[in-house]
Amino acid sequence: MIKVSVMYPNSKDVQFDTDYYQNKHLPMVAERVGNALKGLELDLGIASRVPEEPAPYVAIAHLLFDDVASFQKAFGPHAATFAADVKNYSNVQAELQISKLIIFKTKD
Numbered sequence: 001m002i003k004v005s006v007m008y009p010n011s012k013d014v015q016f017d018t019d020y021y022q023n024k025h026l027p028m029v030a031e032r033v034g035n036a037l038k039g040l041e042l043d044l045g046i047a048s049r050v051p052e053e054p055a056p057y058v059a060i061a062h063l064l065f066d067d068v069a070s071f072q073k074a075f076g077p078h079a080a081t082f083a084a085d086v087k088n089y090s091n092v093q094a095e096l097q098i099s100k101l102i103i104f105k106t107k108d
Contacts, residue, residue, distance in 0.1 A: 001038065001101045004063040004071055006094045009056065010045060016058045017089040018044060025085055026061060032081070036074035039064035058092075068098060 008016060022042060030037055041062040045055025065071040075082075086093070 002065050002068055002071060003099045003101045004065065004075075005097045005099065006061040006063070007057045007097070008059045008090060008092055008094050010054050010058040011092070013091070014058055015091045018059065020089040021059060021061075025082075025089055028085065029063070029078075029082060032078040033063075033074040036065055036070045037063060038066065058090075064101065071098070 008014070026040065026042065030040055039062075043057075043060040043062070045057045045059065047053075048055050063071075065074070
């Protein structure tokens with residue numbers, strides 16, 4: 001399993017419409033990539049490790065796929081549409097990271 005993290009850096013000039021992103025953009029992404037998407041999480045930054053400083057990212061979306069190939073096949077044909085929608089919710093370009101997901105079990 002892989003995790004595709006789409007991270008929106010925070011700054012004093014960042015504009016980010018959380019409602020639009022959560023209720024319009026992410027559902028559009030989920031619909032377009034279809035069954036290749038195995039899970040979706042949204043993190044909204046509220047703080048950093050330093051008190052009184054803002055979170056380093058205003059938002060991070062995590063999308064789960066079986067592997068890089070399935071991500072590329074499902075996401076690639078719609079990448080331009082997804083990118084064109086950014087202007088509707090933010091003035092910042094996202095950073096994207098693809099990670100191998102390793103899940104540890106914790107003791108009960």
